Amino acid sequence: MKIYKDTKIxxxxxxxxxxxxxxxxxxxxxxxIIADYLxxxxxxxxxxEYKGIVTTEEEVTNxxxxxxxxxxxxxxxxxxxxxxxxxxxxxxxxxxxxxxxxLHTQFNKNIPWNDIDMDFMNLNQSAHGGREHGYINSxxxxxxxxxxxxxxxxxxxxxxxVWIRAAVAHHKMKGAKICRFGDNMRNVAVTEGDKIxxxxxxxxxxxxxxVGDLVALLDKxxxxxxxxxxxxxxxKYLVDETLKVGGDMFxxxxxxxxxxxxxxxxxxxxxxxxxxxxxxDLHGLCQLPGLACQRLMEKGFGFAGEGDWKTAALVRTMKxxxxxxxxxxxFMEDYTYDLTDxxxxxxxxxxxxxxxxxxxxxxxxxxVHHLGIGGKDQPVRMVFNGEGGxxxxxxxxxxxxxxxxxxxxxxxxxxINDLPKLPVARVVxxxxxxxxxxxxxxxxxxxxxxxxxxxxxxxxMLRDYAGMVDIETVVIDTxxxxxxxxxxxxxxxxxxxxxxxxxxxN
Numbered sequence: 001m002k003i004y005k006d007t008k009i010x011x012x013x014x015x016x017x018x019x020x021x022x023x024x025x026x027x028x029x030x031x032x033i034i035a036d037y038l039x040x041x042x043x044x045x046x047x048x049e050y051k052g053i054v055t056t057e058e059e060v061t062n063x064x065x066x067x068x069x070x071x072x073x074x075x076x077x078x079x080x081x082x083x084x085x086x087x088x089x090x091x092x093x094x095x096x097x098x099x100x101x102x103l104h105t106q107f108n109k110n111i112p113w114n115d116i117d118m119d120f121m122n123l124n125q126s127a128h129g130g131r132e133h134g135y136i137n138s139x140x141x142x143x144x145x146x147x148x149x150x151x152x153x154x155x156x157x158x159x160x161x162v163w164i165r166a167a168v169a170h171h172k173m174k175g176a177k178i179c180r181f182g183d184n185m186r187n188v189a190v191t192e193g194d195k196i197x198x199x200x201x202x203x204x205x206x207x208x209x210x211v212g213d214l215v216a217l218l219d220k221x222x223x224x225x226x227x228x229x230x231x232x233x234x235x236k237y238l239v240d241e242t243l244k245v246g247g248d249m250f251x252x253x254x255x256x257x258x259x260x261x262x263x264x265x266x267x268x269x270x271x272x273x274x275x276x277x278x279x280x281d282l283h284g285l286c287q288l289p290g291l292a293c294q295r296l297m298e299k300g301f302g303f304a305g306e307g308d309w310k311t312a313a314l315v316r317t318m319k320x321x322x323x324x325x326x327x328x329x330x331f332m333e334d335y336t337y338d339l340t341d342x343x344x345x346x347x348x349x350x351x352x353x354x355x356x357x358x359x360x361x362x363x364x365x366x367x368v369h370h371l372g373i374g375g376k377d378q379p380v381r382m383v384f385n386g387e388g389g390x391x392x393x394x395x396x397x398x399x400x401x402x403x404x405x406x407x408x409x410x411x412x413x414x415x416i417n418d419l420p421k422l423p424v425a426r427v428v429x430x431x432x433x434x435x436x437x438x439x440x441x442x443x444x445x446x447x448x449x450x451x452x453x454x455x456x457x458x459x460x461m462l463r464d465y466a467g468m469v470d471i472e473t474v475v476i477d478t479x480x481x482x483x484x485x486x487x488x489x490x491x492x493x494x495x496x497x498x499x500x501x502x503x504x505x506n
Contacts, residue, residue: 003045003324004168007074009101010067011035012051014060014084014133019122026123027053027081030107034079034151043161045324046074046168053081057088064092075099075167077160080129081107082122086136093140099167099468100144101160102137104130105151143467159460166464169320172273173313174203179272181263182211182281184307190448191308193398198310201403201469206309207272215284217262229257238365243380249368252287256380259285260292267301274302274316276309277353282376290352290381291366294425297330297355304331304450305353310396311450317465318394318457327455328357332393332427334449337435344435345413345428348453352381354425358455360387369423386427386455388414393431393451394462396471401500405466406447407459408438408476427453433478441476441485472496 013031015024035050054060067073076098106126137144145163149156184191195206230253233239243253267275275296279288297303300323302316311331318329333350351371356364364384371379391412397404410429419426431438459475466473472492476485 002047004074004164006072007168007171008047008049008072009075009077009164009167010049010051010070010073011038011077011079011103012063013053013079013081014089014129015053015055015080015082016084016088017055019082023082023119023123024053024055030081031079034105034107037152038157038160041157043157044164045161046164048077054084057091060089060092061095062092064095068095068097073098074171075101075164077101077103078133079103079105080126080133082125083129083132086132089133089136090140093136093142096142099163099170099464100137100142101163101167102130102133102144102146103151103156103160104146104148105156109150109152143470145464145467162458162460163464165321165323166461166468169317170203170465170468172320173317176204176274176313176316177270177272178204178206178302178309178313178316179267179270179275180206180208180307180309181214181275182278182307183208185278185280188306190397190446191304191306191310191450193310195309197398198313198403201471202313203469204274204313206313207270209266211281211283211285214262214266217266218258218284221258221261225261226254226257229261230254233257233366236364237382238363240365240367243366243368249378249380252368252378252380253366255286255377256289256291259287259289260295263289263292264296264299267296272301274304274309274312276304276307276312278305278307279351285376287377287379288352288371290371290379293331293353294355294382297353298357303353303355305350306450308448308450310398311448311452314394314396314452318452318454318462321461321465322454322456325456326360327389327391327457328355328359329452329454329457330355330358332451332453334393334451338428345430346410346435347426347428348386349422349424349426351424352379354382354386354427356382356384356425358386358427358453359384359425362387367423381423382425383423384425385416386412386425388412389455391429391453391455392457392459392462393453394457395448395451397446397448399446399472399496402496403471404445405462405471405473406442406445406476407462407473408432408442408447409459409478410438412455432476433480437480437482438476440482441480444482444486445474445476445489 039048242249304311
C-alpha cells in the first residue's frame with residue numbers, strides 16, 4: 001500500500017513515427033515495464049501510472065491538458081526513449097501546471113557490445129533524445145527535476161522518491177485552507193506577509209476568525225467527548241499525578257481536552273489543514289491552547305504561533321513530504337544559546353507548542369505549569385526531549401518582490417542536560433557549518449525566528465518543492481561560508497528584481 005493513496009504520478013515517453021511500428025511498439029512496452037517496476041518499489045511512495053507514449057504535437061498537448069485537469073495526478077514523469085522532436089512539445093509544455101520529472105535513463109543498463117546494431121541504436125536513443133527534450137524545457141524556462149541513471153539504481157529510486165514527496169505536497173497545498181484564530185502578534189514584522197501573493201505562489205488560502213467563533217464550539221463539547229480524549233491521554237502519555245482523576249489540576253486536563261476537541265472540529269468542518277493561534281487573542285478561553293496545538297500537529301495539521309500563517313503552511317507542507325517517515329516535523333523557534341567556546345549550541349522550544357513526532361523513543365509527559373504570558377489559567381502541555389540526529393530548520397519569508405525559503409541543516413543532540421525548571425518540549429542542536437557562520441548567515445538572509453523543524457524532510461525535498469512553486473532558495477550547510485553567502489544573496493536580489501520587473505511580483 002502506497003503512502004499517498006489518493007495521488008498518482010503519470011509517466012509517459014516521447015517518440016516519433018520515423019522509426020517504424022516495431023520501434024513504437026517496443027517503446028510502449030519498455031515504458032510500461034519501467035513504470036510498473038517503479039510502482040512496485042517500496043521506496044516509491046505513490047503509484048506510477050503508465051500513460052503510454054506521445055508521438056505528435058496533438059498527443060502531447062492532449063496529454064498535458066488531461067494531466068492538468070486531473071485531481072489525482074500529482075506530477076508527471078517524462079522519458080525520452082527515442083528522439084522526440086521538441087518543437088512538438090511546445091504547445092503542451094506551455095500549458096503545464098503539474099511538476100515535471102525528466103527521467104534520463106535507458107531500458108538497458110549496459111551496451112551489448114557483441115550484438116549492437118542500428119535497430120538497437122534507433123530504439124535506445126535516450127542519450128541524445130533527452131538532450132533535445134532538455135533544450136525545449138530550458139528554452140521555455142520550465143522548472144523541473146532531472147534524474148540521471150539506470151532506473152533500477154538505488155540512487156535513482158531515492159531521487160524519484162524525494163521528488164514525489166515534494167510533488168504530492170505541492171499538489172495537496174493547492175487549494176488548501178489555513179485558519180488563523182486571532183491576528184498576528186502586534187508589531188511583529190516577519191510573521192506578516194502578502195496573502196494574495198502567497199495564494200498565487202503556493203496555492204493555499206488564508207482565512208481569519210475571531211476567538212469567539214472557537215468559543216462558540218467549546219460550549220457544545222460534551223462530557224463524553226472530553227472523557228474519551230482524557231482516556232486517550234492516559235493511554236498514550238505519562239500523565240502527571242496532579243492531572244489524573246482526583247488530582248488538584250484534573251480540571252485543567254479536561255479543559256485542555258475540550259479545547260482540542262473544539263479546535264479539531266472547527267478545522268475539520270471548515271476543511272482546514274493548518275492553523276495559527278496567538279496569546280494576545282484569548283478572550284473566552286480559560287487557558288492558552290498548548291496541548292491542543294501539540295496534539296493537532298501530531299495528527300498532521302500544520303501549526304505556528306503568533307498568527308504566523310506562512311510557517312503554519314510550511315509545517316503542513318513538510319508533514320506531507322515526510323509522511324510515513326520516522327523522524328517527525330514540528331513548529332519550532334531558536335529560543336536561547338549556549339555560547340560555550342568552540343561548542344556552541346541552540347536550545348529550541350516554543351513555550352508550549354512543539355509536536356511530539358520529534359520525540360522518537362523519548363518519553364512524553366503531560367504536565368501543567370504556570371506560564372507568565374497570556375494572563376490565563378496554567379496551561380497543560382507535553383514535556384519531552386527531541387531525539388538526536390541529522391535535522392533541519394526551514395523558514396519562508398516575504399521579501400517584498402518574492403518569497404525566500406531559507407534552510408539550515410543541523411545536528412540535533414541526543415543528550416540534553418536536565419532542565420528541572422523548564423517544563424516545555426525542547427530540542428538542542430548544533431547548526432552547520434558552525435554556530436557563528438550559521439547564525440550570521442541566517443540573520444543576513446532575513447531568516448524568521450519561527451521555523452519548521454524536521455528530522456525526515458531533506459534539503460533536496462525542499463529544493464524540489466521550491467522549484468515547483470518558483471521561489472528563491474538559500475541553504476546554510478557544511479559548504480557555507482559567510483562571504484560567499486553574502487554574494488549569493490546579492491546576486492539573488494539582482495535576479496529577482498529583474499524577474500519581478502519583467503513578470504510581476506513573483
